[in-house]
Amino acid sequence: MKVRKNYNLILGISLAGVMMVFMLAGLFYTPYDPEAMDQALKFAPASFAHPFGCDQFGRDVFSRVLQGSGTTFFVAAGTLILGGGLGALLGLFTGYFGGWPDELLMRFNDLVAAFPGILLALVFISILGPGKYNVILALGIVFIPSFARIVRSQVIVHKDMDYVKSARLMGCGRMRILFVHILPNIKGTLFSALAIGFNNAVLSEAGMSYLGIGVQPPDASMGRMLSEAQAYIFTAPGSVLFPGLVIILMVLGFGLLSDGCNI
Amino acid sequence: MKYLTKKFCTLIITLLAVSLLSFLAFQIIPGDAAVSRLGTGATQEKAAKLRREMGLDRPVMERYGSWLKDFVQGDMGESYTYSLPVAGMIKEKLPVTLAIAGMSFFFMLAVSIPLGLLAGRYGGRLPDRILTVCNQIVMAVPGFFMGILLTCVFGLVLHWFTPGGYVSYQESPSGFFGYLVFPAIAIALPKCAMGVKLLRSSVIGELQQDYVRTAYSRGNSPRQVLYGHVLKNSLLPVITFWALAIADIMASSMILEQVFTAPGIGTLLVQSISNRDYPVVQAVIVLIAGLVVVINFLVDLLYGVIDPRINMKGEG
Numbered sequence: 128m129k130v131r132k133n134y135n136l137i138l139g140i141s142l143a144g145v146m147m148v149f150m151l152a153g154l155f156y157t158p159y160d161p162e163a164m165d166q167a168l169k170f171a172p173a174s175f176a177h178p179f180g181c182d183q184f185g186r187d188v189f190s191r192v193l194q195g196s197g198t199t200f201f202v203a204a205g206t207l208i209l210g211g212g213l214g215a216l217l218g219l220f221t222g223y224f225g226g227w228p229d230e231l232l233m234r235f236n237d238l239v240a241a242f243p244g245i246l247l248a249l250v251f252i253s254i255l256g257p258g259k260y261n262v263i264l265a266l267g268i269v270f271i272p273s274f275a276r277i278v279r280s281q282v283i284v285h286k287d288m289d290y291v292k293s294a295r296l297m298g299c300g301r302m303r304i305l306f307v308h309i310l311p312n313i314k315g316t317l318f319s320a321l322a323i324g325f326n327n328a329v330l331s332e333a334g335m336s337y338l339g340i341g342v343q344p345p346d347a348s349m350g351r352m353l354s355e356a357q358a359y360i361f362t363a364p365g366s367v368l369f370p371g372l373v374i375i376l377m378v379l380g381f382g383l384l385s386d387g388c389n390i
Numbered sequence: 391m392k393y394l395t396k397k398f399c400t401l402i403i404t405l406l407a408v409s410l411l412s413f414l415a416f417q418i419i420p421g422d423a424a425v426s427r428l429g430t431g432a433t434q435e436k437a438a439k440l441r442r443e444m445g446l447d448r449p450v451m452e453r454y455g456s457w458l459k460d461f462v463q464g465d466m467g468e469s470y471t472y473s474l475p476v477a478g479m480i481k482e483k484l485p486v487t488l489a490i491a492g493m494s495f496f497f498m499l500a501v502s503i504p505l506g507l508l509a510g511r512y513g514g515r516l517p518d519r520i521l522t523v524c525n526q527i528v529m530a531v532p533g534f535f536m537g538i539l540l541t542c543v544f545g546l547v548l549h550w551f552t553p554g555g556y557v558s559y560q561e562s563p564s565g566f567f568g569y570l571v572f573p574a575i576a577i578a579l580p581k582c583a584m585g586v587k588l589l590r591s592s593v594i595g596e597l598q599q600d601y602v603r604t605a606y607s608r609g610n611s612p613r614q615v616l617y618g619h620v621l622k623n624s625l626l627p628v629i630t631f632w633a634l635a636i637a638d639i640m641a642s643s644m645i646l647e648q649v650f651t652a653p654g655i656g657t658l659l660v661q662s663i664s665n666r667d668y669p670v671v672q673a674v675i676v677l678i679a680g681l682v683v684v685i686n687f688l689v690d691l692l693y694g695v696i697d698p699r700i701n702m703k704g705e706g
Contacts, residue, residue: 241408241679241686243637246644250415253663253671330532334645337534338660353535357649360542371535378530386526 136387142380143322146196149373153197157190161347173365180365182356188366192373194347199377202262202342203328209267211321214274219305221275222282232279236272245331249340257340266328277320281313315388322385326378333374349374393694401687408679409461413454416672461676467669471662476673479658485559486654489567490646491639493574494581498635501578502585502628509586510593510624511616518590525583533642537576537649544572554651573646581635588631592624599623626697633689637682 159177165185173180179188221229239247251265285291286309294308310317335341336350344351349370356366460467466476509521531539545553551572557565596602597620605615644656651657655674662670 237404238407238411241404241637241683242675243641243678243682246641246675246678249644249659249663250412250671250675253666253668254415254418326530333532334534338645338648340660340663350534353538357538360538361546367538371532371538374532374535375527375530378532379526382526382530 133387135383139322139380139383139385139387142376143384144380146373146377146380147200149193150196150200150377153193153195154201155197157187157193159187159190161186161190161194162345163187179369180363182352182363182366183359188369191347191352192349192370195349195352195370196373196377198259198342198346198348199329199332199374202259202266202332203325205260205263206266206270206328206332207321207324209263210270211274211324213267214271215278215317217271218275218278219282219310222279223286223301223305223309229279232272232275236276239269239272245334248331248335252335252340257335257343259342259346262332262335262341266331270324270328274320274324277316278313281316282309285309285312319385319388322381322388326381326385329374329377329381394691397687397690401683404683405680408683409458409676410454412672412676412679413457414450416668417450461673466673469662469667469670471665471667471670476670479670480655480673480677483653483655483658486570486652487640487643487647487656489559489570490574490577490643490652490654491636493567493571494578494639494643495632495636497574497578498581498585498639499632501582502589505582506586506589506628507593507616507621509590510597511612513590513594513597521586521590525587528583529580531580533576533580534645534649536579537573537646540572540576541649556650556652569650570652573643573650573652576646576649577639577642581639585628585631585635589624589628592627593620596620596624626693629689629693629696633686636685640678640682 163186165181169181169183169185177187177189179192182188182191217232221232242250247269248262248265251268252261255261255264282305290312291304291308294304299308332341332348333350333353336348337354339351339354341350342348352370353367356363356370360367457467464477466480468474469476469479472479505521509518512518541553544550551569555569557569559566601619602615605619606612610618643654644659646652647654647656648660655678659671659674661667662674
């Protein structure tokens with residue numbers, strides 16, 4: 128990976144970095160209490176005290192967006208650890224060893240692919256019930272097959288390359304070949320898949336929360352904020368535009384990052 | 391013919407597996423369907439009686455068999471919440487979702503083919519760069535936020551439609567399509583961006599092939615080469631994406647129906663999930679998954695028509 132001249136990567140890292148700081152900050156700090164209502168500030172326009180204005184209950188939109196992006200980060204990171212981690216492990220093993228587990232995984236993949244996008248996550252939510260941790264569980268399970276497939280296809284390409292053959296000749300164990308030799312060589316693809324996975328998790332969480340079956344109050348969520356604020360788009364445009372804008376910048380940053388990694 | 395038989399068998403097996411998976415998923419729900427249906431008035435005897443009526447005391451595979459038999463014959467059970475046949479509820483809402491998905495698909499084709507060709511032809515130059523930047527931004531916008539923006543711009547500012555004023559097909563076909571075209575556009579835009587991106591790279595790759603040089607040397611104009619030779623070859627990888635996009639469009643429709651308060655399958659599904667109305671959820675999910683499997687099967691057949699080389703290999 129050449130970092131210089133790779134404008135997608137530079138721009139992606141900068142934007143994703145800024146959004147990452149924003150999200151991490153939201154996990155620990157908000158300038159105002161996101162739930163504190165103040166009738167005097169109802170639909171207050173943007174000001175220095177309230178940079179994004181206030182919503183229909185007089186709550187500070189900036190604090191709510193900050194907390195909401197914290198929740199989003201928590202959900203997306205949890206999803207990636209669960210789905211990306213398990214998926215990558217499955218892909219590594221099935222790709223390298225092949226045989227019936229590989230065949231089984233691929234058939235299962237085909238099956239899961241029949242449930243488009245967020246639909247399978249909705250099945251899990253309808254069984255588990257809504258809530259932050261159930262969203263992570265549902266999205267994580269849904270993401271496993273796609274990660275497994277991406278990693279598997281890369282492992283299959285790499286396992287017959289000369290550097291793996293020579294490692295085998297030198298007497299490396301299977302685990303060492305997989306994790307020390309093959310894994311570092313497919314990291315570009317893996318990072319790119321993780322960045323895309325992050326985006327999909329952010330968008331799915333926002334969509335599910337928008338529908339009211341994702342993250343539940345008191346956890347703040349930008350999807351939920353948007354569905355509540357939608358009716359007041361003219362009286363308080365800030366409470367609709369800013370959560371939307373923050374989601375767009377997040378997804379844009381990680382999208383560029385993914386494109387930059389994938390060269 | 392052998393190819394066709396093989397594909398058809400795979401189709402049937404996948405359909406069975408999808409229905410089994412969906413059926414089993416709803417068997418592991420914590421709590422008893424009979425008790426939850428009775429609500430607060432549940433007693434031991436009442437629950438046992440209802441369990442027998444609902445057939446919950448039989449083994450799982452036997453229940454799956456009879457459920458599948460009924461499902462194929464069009465009997466999808468009865469809604470817990472409304473005590474109405476599920477099939478009727480779905481039949482009423484399906485046209486809305488299909489109209490949105492259909493329009494969305496055609497909009498996606500109509501926008502991404504010309505723009506993808508344009509970006510590919512001017513690869514690396516100004517039109518391509520502008521399109522690439524637009525693509526990145528459009529792809530980052532969540533579908534429902536795009537829906538809100540469209541409602542705001544076309545509904546509240548330009549007054550091209552009344553937000554929340556859904557018109558049924560029976561009342562006025564033009565009003566029906568005129569209203570649903572906006573959710574369709576909101577769904578299609580991110581898919582257009584993805585399609586343009588794929589077609590662009592495919593066209594750039596094809597333009598370097600030998601047959602393009604041959605076509606030029608025989609005196610064809612750039613336009614003739616692009617439309618007569620390059621387009622057909624560069625479409626093949628993009629068709630795979632479009633086929634996958636059909637499934638995605640159905641899923642996005644679930645959300646966009648909610649934004650535009652259109653009474654489609656998605657609205658039904660979301661309501662039923664909130665109400666824990668499992669027969670409806672199960673039927674909708676099996677139906678959509680089945681639809682996606684059948685569409686993928688048809689696309690596989692279409693490949694064979696577009697590129698006859700695929701048929702000869704025996705497997706796709």
